[in-house]
Amino acid sequence: MPNDSVAITTICSDVENSQFMVHSLYPDEDNSGTRNITTSENDINDTDSSNIQSVVTLPRIKILGTGGTIASKGASASNTAGYNVDLTVQDLLSSIPDISNVCELEYEQLCNVDSKDIDESILYKIYNGVAKSLQSFDGVVITHGTDTMAETAFFIESTLDVGEVPVVFVGSMRPSTSVSADGPMNLYQAICIASSPKSRGRSVMVSLNDQISAGYYITKSNANSLDSFNVRQGYLGNFVNNEIHYYYPPVKPQGCHKFKLRLPSANEEPIFNFPKVCILYAHQAFTTDLLEIVCKHYEGIVIATMGAGSLPEAVNKKCLSLDLPIIYSKRSRDGMVPTANMPQPEGSDKSQSNIIASGYLSPEKSRILLQLCLNNKYSMDEIRHVFNGVYGG
Ligand SMILES: NC(=O)C[C@H](N)C(=O)O
DSSP: OOTTEEEOOOOSSOTTTTTTOOBOSSEEEOSSSOEEEOOOHHHHHHSOGGGOOOEEEOOEEEEEEEESGGGEEOSSTTOOSSOEEOOOHHHHHTTSOOOTTTOEEEEEEEEEEOGGGOOHHHHHHHHHHHHHHHHHOSEEEEEOOSTTHHHHHHHHHHHOOOTTOOEEEEOOSSOTTSTTOSHHHHHHHHHHHHHOGGGTTOOEEEEETTEEEETTTOEEOOSSOSSOEEOTTOOSEEEETTEEEESSSSOOOTTOOOOOOOOOOTTSOSSOOOOOEEEEEOOTTOOSHHHHHHTTTOSEEEEEEBTTTBOOHHHHHHHHHSSSOEEEEESSSSSOBOGGGSOOOTTSOGGGSSEEEOBTOOHHHHHHHHHHHHHTTOOHHHHHHHHHTTTOO
C-alpha cells in the first residue's frame, strides 16, 4: 500500500456528500508547514476495520495568505472595528480543527495586508501564487480581506483557466480576537470545499458564512454583518455540519472572457502594469466637471450611473465626444445596465460609439474588465464584445 494512502470513514449521514471527509488512521504532522498523512499496511491492519470503506490519497491543498480581517487582531474581545492585520496563515491554521484527515496542506504567505492595500504588485503575487499552485495541487484556498475580495476573485476568474481545480477565496467579518469570530469556521469550510471532489470544475468560488458563491458574480453587500456577501445570481451551495450541498452541477460563469496576460520577465519588476481606468460616481446635479479632469489622465472611465444607465444629457454628450472607452455601470448593487439605455451618437448607431453598457457588472468589476481589454489592446468593437458576454455591450 502506498505511503500516502489513508482510510475513509463516513462521518455524516449523507454518504455522497461526505466523500471528501477522510480520516487518517495514523496522522503524522511535521513542522514545515506541510501536513502529511502516512499510514503503513500494518497500521491499517491494526485498526478496527469495521468503519473503513476504502483507501484513497488525500487531496493536496495550497493555502495562500494575503491578510484581511480574518488575519486581524482587535484591542478587546468586544472590538469589531479598528483592528489590525497581525496573524499569519500558520496562526490561522492553529485556530481550526485538525484537518490532517481532510487534506494534505501547504501554505504560503504572499503578503499580509488589509485588502484596501491590494495593488498591482500584490495582485501579481496572488495571480502568480494561484497559477503555480494549479500545477501541483488539487485545490487552492486564498485568505483575503472581504472589502476587495470580489475584485481579486473576478480578476483571477478572468485571467486564469483553473481547469477542474477549485479556487476558494475566504475571509471573515470579525477579527480573530472578537467574541464569536467567524474566521476559523470560514477557513475550515473553505479548506473542506477546496478538498471536496464535488467542488471540481466549479472554478473560482467565495466561501463565507456557510454560503458558497461564484467569484465572478459575488459582491460585498454589507459593510459589517457576517452575512456580508449576497449574490442575486444565486449561491452555488451551502455548508452545514461538515456537509457540502451544491445546488447545481459544476458550472462556470456565462460569458466570462479569459484574458491571456503578458507576465513580467525575470529581469522586470514583478508587477502588473495595467492601463489606468477610474470610476466616477454619479449623483443628482452630476456635471461634466470631473469627466473633463479625468479624461486627460486615464485610458478608460467607468461611471456608476443612476439607475440602469441614467446620466444627465450634458454628461452623455460629453462622454460621446471623448476619445476613450466609457463603461456605463450602476450605483445599484443589483440589476443590470442594458445597451438599450445607452445614449445614441449623432449620425451613427449605438454600436459605433465609445459608450458601452456594463451589463451585470459592478463598477469595480467593470474597471478590471476594461483594464484587461485595454492591456490587450482590444479595439472598441472587441471591448464591446467582451462586455456583451455579461449582457452589456
Ligand atoms: N472584513 C474584512 O476583511 C475587511 C477588511 N478591511 C479587509 O478587506 O481587509
